[in-house]
Amino acid sequence: xxxxxxxxxxxNMTVNVVAFVPNVLLQQRFSGALSAMMLAxxxxxINMWIFGVCMNRFPGESLPEIMNxxxxxxxxxxxxxxxxxxxxxxxxxxILIFVDVSKQYINPEMxxxxxxxxxxxxxxLCAKMPSIKVLYLLELLLIIxxxxxxxxxxxxxxxxxxxxxxxxxVGTHAFSIPAWDSFTVALYTFAGYLNMIIFASVAKVxxxxxxxxxxxxxxxxxxxxxxxxxxxxxxxxxxxxxRYPWVMTADTIRFDLSPxxxxxxLFLLLYVxxxxxxxxxxxxxxxxxMKGAINLKKYKPKVQRVLPWVVTLTxxxxxxxxxxxxxxxxxxxxxxxxxxxRLFGEFLLIFLLCYFAWRRGHERV
Amino acid sequence: MRGFKFFIACLFFLLAGCGYxxxxxxxxxxxxxxxxxxxxxxxxxxxxxxxxxxxKPSAKSNESEIVxxxxxxxxxxVRVLRSQLDKELDFSHAKAIILGQSFVEKEDVSExxxxxxxxxxxxxxxxxxxxxxxxxxxxxIKPTFERLPGNALFLYFGRSGTEAxxxxxxxxxxxxxxxxxxxxxxxxxxxxxxxDKYSIRSSAIFKNYRMSLILxxxxxxxxxxxxxxxxxxxxxxxxxxxxxxxxxxxxxxxxDLLVGEKTRIHIHCKMSVTIEESKExxxxxxxxxxxxxxxxxxxKNVLKLVKKLQQANVDPIGFGLRYRASHFNNQxxxxxxxxxxxxxxxxxxxxxxxxxxxAIY
Numbered sequence: 001x002x003x004x005x006x007x008x009x010x011x012n013m014t015v016n017v018v019a020f021v022p023n024v025l026l027q028q029r030f031s032g033a034l035s036a037m038m039l040a041x042x043x044x045x046i047n048m049w050i051f052g053v054c055m056n057r058f059p060g061e062s063l064p065e066i067m068n069x070x071x072x073x074x075x076x077x078x079x080x081x082x083x084x085x086x087x088x089x090x091x092x093x094x095i096l097i098f099v100d101v102s103k104q105y106i107n108p109e110m111x112x113x114x115x116x117x118x119x120x121x122x123x124x125l126c127a128k129m130p131s132i133k134v135l136y137l138l139e140l141l142l143i144i145x146x147x148x149x150x151x152x153x154x155x156x157x158x159x160x161x162x163x164x165x166x167x168x169x170v171g172t173h174a175f176s177i178p179a180w181d182s183f184t185v186a187l188y189t190f191a192g193y194l195n196m197i198i199f200a201s202v203a204k205v206x207x208x209x210x211x212x213x214x215x216x217x218x219x220x221x222x223x224x225x226x227x228x229x230x231x232x233x234x235x236x237x238x239x240x241x242x243r244y245p246w247v248m249t250a251d252t253i254r255f256d257l258s259p260x261x262x263x264x265x266l267f268l269l270l271y272v273x274x275x276x277x278x279x280x281x282x283x284x285x286x287x288x289x290m291k292g293a294i295n296l297k298k299y300k301p302k303v304q305r306v307l308p309w310v311v312t313l314t315x316x317x318x319x320x321x322x323x324x325x326x327x328x329x330x331x332x333x334x335x336x337x338x339x340x341x342r343l344f345g346e347f348l349l350i351f352l353l354c355y356f357a358w359r360r361g362h363e364r365v
Numbered sequence: 366m367r368g369f370k371f372f373i374a375c376l377f378f379l380l381a382g383c384g385y386x387x388x389x390x391x392x393x394x395x396x397x398x399x400x401x402x403x404x405x406x407x408x409x410x411x412x413x414x415x416x417x418x419x420x421k422p423s424a425k426s427n428e429s430e431i432v433x434x435x436x437x438x439x440x441x442x443v444r445v446l447r448s449q450l451d452k453e454l455d456f457s458h459a460k461a462i463i464l465g466q467s468f469v470e471k472e473d474v475s476e477x478x479x480x481x482x483x484x485x486x487x488x489x490x491x492x493x494x495x496x497x498x499x500x501x502x503x504x505x506i507k508p509t510f511e512r513l514p515g516n517a518l519f520l521y522f523g524r525s526g527t528e529a530x531x532x533x534x535x536x537x538x539x540x541x542x543x544x545x546x547x548x549x550x551x552x553x554x555x556x557x558x559x560x561d562k563y564s565i566r567s568s569a570i571f572k573n574y575r576m577s578l579i580l581x582x583x584x585x586x587x588x589x590x591x592x593x594x595x596x597x598x599x600x601x602x603x604x605x606x607x608x609x610x611x612x613x614x615x616x617x618x619x620x621d622l623l624v625g626e627k628t629r630i631h632i633h634c635k636m637s638v639t640i641e642e643s644k645e646x647x648x649x650x651x652x653x654x655x656x657x658x659x660x661x662x663x664x665k666n667v668l669k670l671v672k673k674l675q676q677a678n679v680d681p682i683g684f685g686l687r688y689r690a691s692h693f694n695n696q697x698x699x700x701x702x703x704x705x706x707x708x709x710x711x712x713x714x715x716x717x718x719x720x721x722x723x724a725i726y
Contacts, residue, residue, distance in 0.1 A: 030695075105485050118376065125369075160594060161539050165683055166546070168690035175693070235542030251489030252538045256523065262488050 002205040004135050005196060007142055008281070009215060012192030013222040014149060015278040018271045019097050020335060022226050022245050024185045029231065029240070034174045036182035037223050044190030045216035047350055051193055052207030054353040057360045060204050063197035064292025067352075070359055079352075080293035083197075086345050087286030090191075091279040092319050093335050095119055098275040100328055101244060105268060112323055120316050122276060127283040128308060132202040134284050141277045148270040155253045155263065156229050166236045167228045184339040187346075189219060189226075194346065195281060198288045247271075287312060392416075392452040395429065395515035398500030399439075399477055400465035407435035409468070409477065411442035414504045415450065416458070416514040427507055429514035439480035456486045461518045462493045462537060463500040463556065469569065469576040474551075475544050482541050489538040492522040494556045495569050495576070502558040509561065518556075521565060530586040530598045532565045544574065547699055548685030552588070555579065570679045578677045584670050591618045591682050599641055602655075602662045609643035611659055611719070618667070622687050628705050630684060632671070634663055634715040640722040647726055652719050660715040667713045675707065684709075 016022075025033045058066050063083075067076045099115045126137060156162070196205065230245040233252045242248045246267070253263025260266070290311055296304055322331065398412035412433040419426040432449050436442045447454055462481060464474065481487045496503035511517040522534045533554045543551035551571040557564040568585040570578040580588060589595035599612045613636040620632040638659065640647060647655065674680065685702050692698045 108485070121373070121376065161536070163542075163549075163683070163686070165548075165686040165690045169548075169686060172690065172693050173695060233542075234538065235546040237547060238542050238545035241545070248489065248538075252536070254490045254536075262490060264489070 002203050004139070004199060004203040005193070005205050005207070006215075007135075007138055008195045008199070009190075009192035010218075011138065011142060011274070011278055011281065012195075013189055013219060014145075015094065015274050016189045017222070017226050018246055018267075018274060019094055019278075020332070021185050021188065022230060023243070023332075024336070025182050025227050026230060026239050026242075026245050028179045028182050029170050029227070029236070030173050030176075032173075032176040032179035033182040033227065034171065035176060036178035036180075037186045037227065038174075039178050040183050040186035040189070041216065041220055041223065044187050044219065045212055047346065048190060048193045048215065049209055049212040050350055051196075051353060052212065053209060054350075054357040055196065055200060055205075056207050057357045058200075059206070060201060062199070062201035062288070062292070064289065064295075065201070066356055068295075070356055077293045079348075080289050083345060083349065084286045084289035084293060086342055087282050087289060088315050089338055090342070091123070091282035091286065092315070092322070093331075093338070094275055094279045094282070095123065095319060096323060096331055098271070098279075099323065101247065101268075101271065104244070105247060105264070113320065116320060116323055119276060119279070120319065123279045123283055124312050124316065126280045127287055127312065129284075130202075131199055131284070131288065134281065135199060135203060138277060138281060141273055145270055145273045145277075148266060148273075152250065152253070152263070152267060152270065153225070155255075156225075156233065156249065159233060159253065161252070162232045163235070164232060167232045169236050170228070170231050181336055181339070184336075184343045186223060187343060188339060189223060191342075191346065194349070195285050197349075198285045283312070283315070286315075386453055390452050391455040392430070392450050393455050393458045395458055396461040396463065396504055396518065397456075397459055398433075398463045398465065398496060398504045399468060400496075400500045401468040401472060402435045404435055408437045408472075409439075409442070410435045410465075410501065411439060411446075412501050412504050413446055413454070414515055415454070425512045427511040427514045427516070429507070431501075431504055433501060439477060456484070457488075459487055460491050461515060461522075462487075462491050463496040463503050464493070464553070465500040466495055466497045466555070466576070467499065469495055469553075469571070471575065473574045474571065475574045478541060478544065481537060487537070489536065491537045492519065493535045493537055493540050494518075494522075494554045494565075497555050497557050503556050503563070506558055506561055506563060508563070517563065521563065522554075528597060529565070530589060530595055531567070531582045533568045533585060533589050533592075534594060543681075544571075546686065548680065548687075548689050548702070549683040550679045550681045552681045554585075570674075570677075570681050572677075572679050578674075578679050580670075580673075583666060584673070587618075587667055587670050588681060590616050593618075600659070600663065600666075602659050604658045604662055607643075607645070607655075607658060609647070609655070610641040611638040611717075612641040613638045620682075620684075620687075622684065622691060624691075627710060628708070629710045629712065630671075632667060632711065632713045634667065634713065634717075636663070636715070636717050637720055638717060639720050643722075647722050649722075649726065652722075656717050656719050659717045659719070663715040663717065664713040667715075668711060671711045675709065675711075678707065680706065 025037065064080060067080065095116070098119065099112055102115050103110070103112055126134065230239050230242070230249045233249050234242060234245065239245055247264060250267030251262060251264045255261055255263060287308055291308065296307065392415040394413045394415050396414040400410040400412070402408055402410045410433060412431060415430045415432065417428040417430055419428070432446050434442050434445045436445060443454065508517045521532055533552055535553050540551050540553065543549045553569050553571070554565050555567045555569050557566065566582045568580050568588065569576045570580065586595070586598055590598060596616060597614050598616055599610055601610050602608070615637060617635045618632065620630050623629045623631060640655070685706065688702045689698055
């Protein structure tokens with residue numbers, strides 16, 4: 001299996017440690033988060049396996065090309081537009097949360113629009129690159145950030161003040177009814193593989209079914225870390241009060257002999273890189289889906305150059321508007337609704353892919 | 366394309382003037398003290414110890430500026446004290462938070478803690494302690510052996526300086542966690558101001574957000590070992606006509622919560638010791654007897670400590686949390702625990718191995 005597949009999955013898992021996901025899970029830690037996480041682990045691994053097997057039938061083809069074969073144009077356009085908007089919103093949520101964290105921890109006196117402007121310039125310019133270059137950029141950024149992830153991982157698990165009793169205490173709530181929000185949010189951890197619908201055209205991958213279980217194992221460790229480490233370090237009660245539990249967890253780490261003693265410095269560095277990389281990948285996929293939806297290649301070259309800019313700038317405008325008009329709490333509640341929509345989109349996509357794979361199988365006969 | 370590159374280069378201009386002050390225009394606060402106010406019109410007496418940088422970077426000086434004010438909240442104090450100093454107050458190096466003893470005895474600690482946790486620039490790993498007799502006096506101390514302002518206090522608590530057994534290191538995040546958690550009670554070391562030196566030999570345990578029990582030096586040492594924060598320690602053994610001191614380089618104190626008809630807590634201690642000082646020559650054959658004496662003494666002291674905690678109804682070690690962690694009855698496990706705790710039976714079993722007696726018998 002191609003290394004790019006692993007990169008995409010790993011990126012999504014890491015970004016979920018820093019973004020919105022721990023907050024939702026920890027708010028529901030006494031009312032069903034743990035059982036929802038276990039369920040999401042199972043469902044996500046099965047989804048990933050089905051996706052891989054179906055995509056194997058279409059080597060080297062991205063989703064718009066596959067849909068070109070078997071679906072009527074107007075359903076195809078509609079569905080691809082729906083997916084494209086979904087991906088844009090995913091990137092937008094990452095950017096908005098990142099702006100909030102930056103304002104809270106990095107520079108409280110800088111107005112939000114400057115943060116947004118700088119990030120969006122980076123994300124937009126990189127998202128417009130050809131897919132293979134985006135994959136190389138992803139590889140580079142992940143290699144730079146891997147040591148930071150490893151350091152933080154080691155430091156939290158060997159922390160002298162880590163309270164395993166608090167972890168076990170939350171574990172005793174494992175048999176509550178699964179909470180829906182936790183389920184959708186934990187399923188999002190797996191969504192990295194969905195990015196392959198666009199990158200399959202440049203990264204020729206043969207998905208091996210045996211690898212799905214290995215990835216499931218890594219996802220288990222990731223979810224466990226995301227959920228339990230803040231509980232072990234901040235306490236099972238106080239963690240419900242933290243707005244950004246993982247940033248507060250990083251603040252408990254002490255690097256005794258380093259120039260910056262607070263772990264929060266290293267963590268925010270990691271956070272910046274990972275958030276921007278994730279937003280960039282999501283917006284690239286969204287843009288390519290929209291290009292595929294309207295079959296950009298059929299238009300004149302001038303339109304081919306201008307239209308992606310129009311779409312991207314529209315979305316930048318939407319991001320600015322959302323940042324300006326909505327409070328963080330409203331952004332959070334709307335994001336939770338979006339996670340549910342995304343979940344249905346994912347299941348619909350998997351279902352459609354199964355249908356296509358079945359058609360393909362019958363074609364050969 | 367050229368236009369874009371020029372545009373991106375222009376983005377650097379956004380960096381100017383977004384809230385960055387020169388380092389010469391800042392006063393770094395290294396320690397913060399909170400006392401109970403002596404007057405009627407304010408609630409707290411807040412003190413900041415700000416570092417004064419030396420004239421030459423190579424000169425070592427521990428000069429600092431102490432400013433204090435009496436207000437009702439931390440934010441008010443910051444506002445008032447900013448008008449007393451000519452430079453901007455910067456809290457990014459505030460590594461010590463001292464609470465006055467009269468303050469923690471009477472007032473609710475969790476109220477003032479809110480400011481420290483809510484602000485992003487107070488370190489979560491800042492050390493906390495109780496200042497005796499007041500935080501102001503503790504902050505005024507400038508030990509002659511201190512290289513940087515406020516540094517002596519940090520070296521006491523960080524494990525890179527002294528590793529004295531009585532000093533309980535309590536970072537801000539751990540104190541806040543214990544305040545909020547059900548099943549663990551907060552603890553803080555008591556920093557005594559003695560002339561121009563600090564003396565940290567006892568600790569305070571909190572209950573209901575106020576100080577409720579003071580432990581002496583031996584008890585603090587045992588508590589420190591219990592919490593897993595102290596590995597190297599020494600004990601005085603005085604029994605059976607013999608008096609000697611043992612040094613343990615790895616002491617483990619663990620406990621099991623055994624639930625049955627009667628809830629019991631069984632504590633086991635494993636230590637490997639060498640004799641550090643003795644009043645008489647120790648024969649090699651008698652090593653086993655020394656082990657037995659050490660075990661008895663440790664059993665006695667540990668039992669005394671946990672019984673004292675039980676009688677005062679405080680739980681700094683976290684027995685309550687362990688109980689909650691091992692029971693699935695989430696609705697009323699806390700009420701159950703509050704009924705059980707005063708009745709728990711403690712048993713201690715120490716396993717000591719004397720490795721050697723030092724350079725002489």
